[in-house]
Amino acid sequence: MGISRHAIAHWEGDVKTGQGHLSTPQSGLMDNTRYAFSSRFGDEKGTNPEELIAAAHAGCFTMALSAKLTDAGFPPRSLDTRADVDLSMDGGPQLSRIRLEVNAVVPGIDEAAFHALAEDAKQNCPVSRALSAVPVTLEAKFAS
Structure with missing residues (x-):
């Protein structure tokens, strides 16, 4: 269930x-x-669907990355993710791009392993999979 x-x-x-x-x-x-x-x-106070999608994607990706790092033996000290969702008006409104940027503190991991796990989380978190029609980029920075 x-x-x-x-x-x-x-x-x-x-x-x-x-x-x-x-x-x-x-x-x-x-x-x-x-x-x-x-x-x-516009700029009026309030939310919008793109902001809510960005929040959902940032949260889902961050939890997925935490799980992957922990499973690999490198539980993160901290993960901070920003998601930017672009709405294009070309050919009618559509989501045109999502950018994920994560800043992580992960003791003991090397750069190649961190980037591989971050890319895996980007590709496979449930929100990424649901939004697979939208190009997603990832900038992953870390300190050990």
């Missing part, structure tokens, strides 16, 4: 002047967080 999680989106009005709220009832992470056209395509 798998694990099921959910979020709820509510929207009122047309796409450009309307607004909505997102919530994750189980965790309360986004308890009625506002989203709108202006927070997606």
Whole structure:
């Protein structure tokens, strides 16, 4: 049996002047967080789908990398990942690129092993696999 999680989106009005709220009832992470056209395509405060995908991808990749490092005998001291998700308007809105950047402190590992495990995590975390139609790049930096 798998694990099921959910979020709820509510929207009122047309796409450009309307607004909505997102919530994750189980965790309360986004308890009625506002989203709108202006927070997606402009600078207004609120979230947007691309930011949420970036958060999900950063979290999933980081957990996958931690598991791979630990399984290889190098539990990380710390992993900090930034994910940037680009939305292109060419040919209609679409995700055009995701960039992952991880800064890690991993005692005892050599550079080649670290980069191999980071690349494996990038390719195989569940969110990466779900987003496989989008090119993903990885910049992995570490200190031992």
